[in-house]
Amino acid sequence: METLDVKKENGIGWIYLNRPDKLNAINLKMINEIDSILKDFETDNEIRVVIFTGKGKAFCAGADISQFKELNTMTAWNFARKGRELMDYIERFMKPTIAMINGYALGGGLELAMACDFRIASEDSMLGLPEINLGIYPGFGGTQRLVRLVGKPKAMEIMMTGDRIRADEGERIGLINKVVTKESLEEETLKFAAKLLEKSPLILSILKNIILYGNDSPIVDGLNMESLGWGYVFSTEDEKEGVDAFLNKRKPNFKGK
């Protein structure tokens, strides 16, 4: 991979954005490489959680601005569409995803983090959607996802001023799940991932699906999906295992079946 470093370890698929000299700015090559590695992780039964992070001092400083001079209406639209489709894929990914934010998460970098299920940030991280300062606006889903995560007034302030916020402010407004020290970032992220690894991967996928699609639907449809799915879950081996383990006072061993 030209723009990524990838590793598979103890059930976790790691995706390191790897253009540190450009603060891991996202170009078309990176979009295609993330898409390709996610397809591999999706079908690899050993991988149960995916973690995104950045090499060097940044998580990701957004889309690669050096490419912008060559863009016209058609090619810019196409680039935004490709970026957005990747973020949609990450959001709908069958397995839990975590953004381990190690520094700047700006523009497309924050949009990538927002497409993940969870965001754990080091205390020195800075977050923002500064596109307005370039005379553009967020194009990888930020205009929609930030509003849903933090509410309209804060989202409008962040996007319309382009101001950066610190990780602790991000946690306060609900954008970040957990802020930790720089030194403990990986350890804390692994601790969080370990909780997910203990659960049934099958039931986690179903639950994620219901939360996401339900959130985009009228509540009556979301509630209906919930109860239908709840019934379905009782036909799985993992439900039998979980209940049996509880009743017999032992730890469950979920198989994802």
Ligand SMILES: CC(C)(COP(=O)(O)OP(=O)(O)OC[C@H]1O[C@@H](n2cnc3c(N)ncnc32)[C@H](O)[C@@H]1OP(=O)(O)O)[C@@H](O)C(=O)NCCC(=O)NCCSC(=O)CCO
């Ligand atoms: C993140 C900032 C504040 C860091 O500033 P600083 O520490 O001073 O580091 P720099 O010298 O600025 O950056 C080092 C190196 O990386 C290049 N770079 C940084 N960001 C980008 C980028 N987004 N695209 C391309 N290249 C980038 C920078 O040019 C330097 O390269 P040299 O060759 O050494 O000159 C600061 O870098 C910053 O503000 N970056 C831009 C953040 C931004 O506006 N992001 C939004 C992009 S648009 C977008 O994401 C559309 C999708 O919605």
